[in-house]
Amino acid sequence: MxxxxxxxxxxxxxxxxxxxxxxxxxxxxxxxxxxxxRTAARMGLQTADVENVLQEVxxxxxxxxxxxxxxxxxxxxxxxxxxxxxxxxxxxxxxxGTRSExxxxxxxxxxxAADSDVxxxxxxxxxxxxxxxxxxxxxxxxxxxxxxxxxxxxIENRPVADVAQELKVREGMVYLSRCRVTDRIRKLVKQWxxxx
Amino acid sequence: xxxxSSGDDRNANDENRNRLRNACWDQKQxxxxxxxxxxSADSADAISHIEQCVNCRTSLEVLSAEPHEWQxxxxxxxxxxxxxxxxxxxxxxxxxxSDTKEDWTESLSKRLLSPSTHPEMLGRIGRYDVERLLxxxxxxxxxxxxxxxxxxxxxxxxxxPTLAFHGAARxxxxxxxxxxAAVVHEDVVPIYDVETQREIPFLxxxxxxxxxxxxxxxxxxxxELRQILRIGKQLMAGLAAAHAQGLIxxxxxxxxxxxxxxxxxxxxxxxxxxxxxxxxxxxxxxxxPGTPPYMSPEQARGERLSEQSDLFSAGSVLxxxxxxxxxxxxxxxxxVLKLIEETEPRPIRELxxxxxxxxxxxxxxxxxxxPSQRYKSAAEVSRLLEQCLAHxxxxxxxxxPEELTELAxxxxxKKRFLTKQALATIAVxxxxxxxxxxxxxxxxxxNQITGSSKLTTFSGEPSSTIRIPAVVPxxxxxxxxxxxxxTAGIAESASRAGEREPLMSTKRSSQLKDLSDYPPQPEExxxxxLSEPIEVDLRGATLPEALKILFGEIPVDLVLTAQELAExxxxxxxxxxxxxxxxxxSGTRRQILQRILGEQDLGYIVHATxxxxxxxxxxxxxxxxxxxxxxxxTENAEQAEKLIGALRTMFGKQRGPVPELxxxxxxxxxxxxxxxxxxxxxLLAAMGRQTEGLKTEE
Numbered sequence: 017m018x019x020x021x022x023x024x025x026x027x028x029x030x031x032x033x034x035x036x037x038x039x040x041x042x043x044x045x046x047x048x049x050x051x052x053x054r055t056a057a058r059m060g061l062q063t064a065d066v067e068n069v070l071q072e073v074x075x076x077x078x079x080x081x082x083x084x085x086x087x088x089x090x091x092x093x094x095x096x097x098x099x100x101x102x103x104x105x106x107x108x109x110x111x112x113g114t115r116s117e118x119x120x121x122x123x124x125x126x127x128x129a130a131d132s133d134v135x136x137x138x139x140x141x142x143x144x145x146x147x148x149x150x151x152x153x154x155x156x157x158x159x160x161x162x163x164x165x166x167x168x169x170x171i172e173n174r175p176v177a178d179v180a181q182e183l184k185v186r187e188g189m190v191y192l193s194r195c196r197v198t199d200r201i202r203k204l205v206k207q208w209x210x211x212x
Numbered sequence: 213x214x215x216x217s218s219g220d221d222r223n224a225n226d227e228n229r230n231r232l233r234n235a236c237w238d239q240k241q242x243x244x245x246x247x248x249x250x251x252s253a254d255s256a257d258a259i260s261h262i263e264q265c266v267n268c269r270t271s272l273e274v275l276s277a278e279p280h281e282w283q284x285x286x287x288x289x290x291x292x293x294x295x296x297x298x299x300x301x302x303x304x305x306x307x308x309x310s311d312t313k314e315d316w317t318e319s320l321s322k323r324l325l326s327p328s329t330h331p332e333m334l335g336r337i338g339r340y341d342v343e344r345l346l347x348x349x350x351x352x353x354x355x356x357x358x359x360x361x362x363x364x365x366x367x368x369x370x371x372x373p374t375l376a377f378h379g380a381a382r383x384x385x386x387x388x389x390x391x392x393a394a395v396v397h398e399d400v401v402p403i404y405d406v407e408t409q410r411e412i413p414f415l416x417x418x419x420x421x422x423x424x425x426x427x428x429x430x431x432x433x434x435x436e437l438r439q440i441l442r443i444g445k446q447l448m449a450g451l452a453a454a455h456a457q458g459l460i461x462x463x464x465x466x467x468x469x470x471x472x473x474x475x476x477x478x479x480x481x482x483x484x485x486x487x488x489x490x491x492x493x494x495x496x497x498x499x500x501p502g503t504p505p506y507m508s509p510e511q512a513r514g515e516r517l518s519e520q521s522d523l524f525s526a527g528s529v530l531x532x533x534x535x536x537x538x539x540x541x542x543x544x545x546x547x548v549l550k551l552i553e554e555t556e557p558r559p560i561r562e563l564x565x566x567x568x569x570x571x572x573x574x575x576x577x578x579x580x581x582x583p584s585q586r587y588k589s590a591a592e593v594s595r596l597l598e599q600c601l602a603h604x605x606x607x608x609x610x611x612x613p614e615e616l617t618e619l620a621x622x623x624x625x626k627k628r629f630l631t632k633q634a635l636a637t638i639a640v641x642x643x644x645x646x647x648x649x650x651x652x653x654x655x656x657x658x659n660q661i662t663g664s665s666k667l668t669t670f671s672g673e674p675s676s677t678i679r680i681p682a683v684v685p686x687x688x689x690x691x692x693x694x695x696x697x698x699t700a701g702i703a704e705s706a707s708r709a710g711e712r713e714p715l716m717s718t719k720r721s722s723q724l725k726d727l728s729d730y731p732p733q734p735e736e737x738x739x740x741x742l743s744e745p746i747e748v749d750l751r752g753a754t755l756p757e758a759l760k761i762l763f764g765e766i767p768v769d770l771v772l773t774a775q776e777l778a779e780x781x782x783x784x785x786x787x788x789x790x791x792x793x794x795x796x797x798s799g800t801r802r803q804i805l806q807r808i809l810g811e812q813d814l815g816y817i818v819h820a821t822x823x824x825x826x827x828x829x830x831x832x833x834x835x836x837x838x839x840x841x842x843x844x845x846t847e848n849a850e851q852a853e854k855l856i857g858a859l860r861t862m863f864g865k866q867r868g869p870v871p872e873l874x875x876x877x878x879x880x881x882x883x884x885x886x887x888x889x890x891x892x893x894x895l896l897a898a899m900g901r902q903t904e905g906l907k908t909e910e
Binding site for chain 2: 201
């Protein structure tokens with residue numbers, strides 16, 4: 017598991033300028049590919065189209081990151097990327113929706129409504145990716161027993177008493193573990209989100 | 213309470229500790245516990261304490277994360293598809309999913325209830341003894357209980373603790389529960405008591421022995437015609453009673469229809485409560501609440517609901533009774549919602565040949581995509597179904613209602629035609645709004661590319677200003693466009709269209725052939741044009757020239773971002789007119805435009821109609837925008853509703869209060885903050901309407 021923080025800090029961006037910097041690109045794609053894919057898939061695109069969107073987004077980023085970084089008023093990387101991903105997704109949706117006369121496809125009104133959906137799906141998927149990554153970090157940083165107590169009680173929804181018995185700890189410890197883990201995951205997500 | 217009080221005496225200290233173990237911990241101390249900053253002795257005390265004290269446990273949960281964050285963590289990790297989250301599950305033995313579910317509710321129910329005085333009982337809440345769990349739903353848990361004062365069996369619905377933390381959800385819960393309690397009808401489950409002051413709010417209903425329509429359908433599949441009509445009639449009567457109280461149910465589905473054992477009675481339950489979940493869930497995770505197979509299209513789009521939305525859902529319930537399955541099915545909620553919005557369900561008679569044609573027609577009308585094409589009221593449908601039932605029971609003495617015996621088929625060509633036109637109109641509306649939002653906080657220039665006058669049509673002067681470029685090839689079969697569009701102006705220009713000189717070169721017009729099938733709505737044509745691939749050589753052209761090559765004489769405005777404008781200014785390009793284009797090759801027009809203008813947000817606007825915006829009013833708290841000139845929109849109720857719906861959805865997604873939007877005649881009335889007002893004006897202007905400035909209305 018790569019240890020990059022899921023943010024878009026300047027260091028990563030600067031590295032991305034160098035198209036030959038494979039590590040930076042790997043980090044970047046590892047974080048964002050699932051977000052791009054899932055957003056596109058949620059919009060109802062087929063797998064092949066989803067991959068096309070991903071390719072086009074990555075291509076555009078590689079081509080345009082330099083000029084973008086040179087801009088003084090560039091805003092955040094994340095919103096730039098989101099915009100590119102949104103454009104590509106909408107583009108594919110509209111192509112699909114209008115090409116074929118036989119299949120109903122997306123109607124114009126649906127397409128227009130889809131525009132704002134892409135945006136909220138993106139935000140949702142990005143945030144979930146952060147939660148997943150934060151969870152991985154937290155798991156590495158807490159005792160195994162704490163993680164198990166958290167997992168069984170919170171993710172598997174098992175009764176606290178059972179979990180305590182199975183792990184041979186006090187019930188109070190189970191309560192505390194689930195709160196501690198959730199607290200840390202949340203804080204990490206928050207920190208990453210503010211690190212733009 | 214001072215936990216750090218120092219005792220000189222060791223014994224005193226220990227005693228103190230024992231006493232304190234039972235006292236509640238304050239926030240600061242709980243935070244210390246959470247972050248591992250307490251001494252080990254204090255930690256041990258705290259752990260003992262939270263084992264026993266629900267309050268401190270809850271406080272600790274609240275301190276560690278917001279309810280929505282708890283939910284997010286749980287959703288992300290239990291789905292197993294995010295990141296490498298599936299690798300995070302500890303490698304220890306697991307119980308099966310169904311077991312955990314049951315255990316969970318059992319344990320949760322224990323958490324919600326105070327200990328019972330009676331050994332047979334699960335616990336106690338208020339003056340009710342709780343006997344057993346009846347079921348769990350999206351918003352809470354239902355128990356069978358006993359009212360110890362009135363000595364009767366009741367059903368107690370407890371708001372789920374996740375929602376109970378949510379202030380807005382609590383408020384809505386009590387508001388709606390009170391409203392629902394006001395509905396008194398034999399086909400509505402009566403509400404006896406609403407308790408909202410407690411930590412966990414609950415409501416008490418009559419206990420209905422029997423099962424839900426859902427479990428009946430699950431067990432028996434499609435129902436028999438008489439049963440369908442009887443349950444349908446009762447469902448609609450219950451709904452009508454609620455509508456009479458101004459209540460919209462929002463969540464009509466077979467699971468919310470209870471069938472009382474022994475007697476033939478269907479009762480509607482869970483009134484108006486769906487909104488509680490909607491709000492909480494939407495804000496909590498941005499997720500769609502529940503499984504949506506019975507939602508109406510407007511609900512699927514997140515628009516404001518009306519009584520007609522309930523009619524759609526009730527139609528879906530009837531459909532399910534006829535066929536044994538929900539009308540719209542898909543693997544994901546998103547798919548189901550898309551189906552609801554875009555497709556017609558499979559005809560009932562294809563699935564169940566013995567359902568009479570007239571019933572299938574009633575259901576189709578209830579499930580019309582457009583709310584205004586559904587029945588006018590639940591009462592009307594209830595009466596209709598009652599007559600149908602009488603007819604089925606006594607076919608010789610009672611005839612079918614007249615409206616069902618005539619074949620009220622609308623000319624299907626005309627119907628399709630209208631829909632297309634409506635779609636085109638609203639598409640432009642929404643699209644322009646979308647652009648407006650993309651271009652938020654950006655300003656835009658309107659670059660009148662061609663000399664053509666605005667495409668305007670509004671009441672009073674329908675024919676004078678419209679202008680349709682000739683994409684309908686001359687000699688193409690004439691359509692009765694006027695009846696389809698209901699706008700004389702468009703019809704007139706369309707009939708002239710053939711006489712105009714073609715705007716595209718012959719080579720390109722061949723690619724536009726299929727457009728002849730469309731009413732000449734400029735907006736839709738622009739949208740189509742944008743997605744159509746063409747091959748062009750624009751080298752050496754200025755932007756206006758390029759646009760002319762790309763779009764002929766269709767007036768197109770470009771919207772640029774502030775950034776883009778600033779950049780262009782730097783390069784001394786004050787106006788887009790000076791932009792030199794160097795594109796050569798093929799692509800869709802949209803791609804070509806993007807290539808020309810860079811990877812920026814790109815807006816395109818077509819002039820369609822005209823609008824005046826006025827603000828005032830003395831004596832009104834918030835300034836009101838009145839947008840006039842919407843006649844072209846309001847000539848068609850469907851379009852107007854869609855437009856308003858789109859506006860609501862758009863504003864609903866923004867921060868801040870959702871503005872009030874209403875249509876009165878041809879005036880759009882808008883109440884919102886100043887910022888929202890500005891945006892509305894911007895959006896309306898961006899829709900290609902002329903803003904006649906802000907002026908005071910008399």
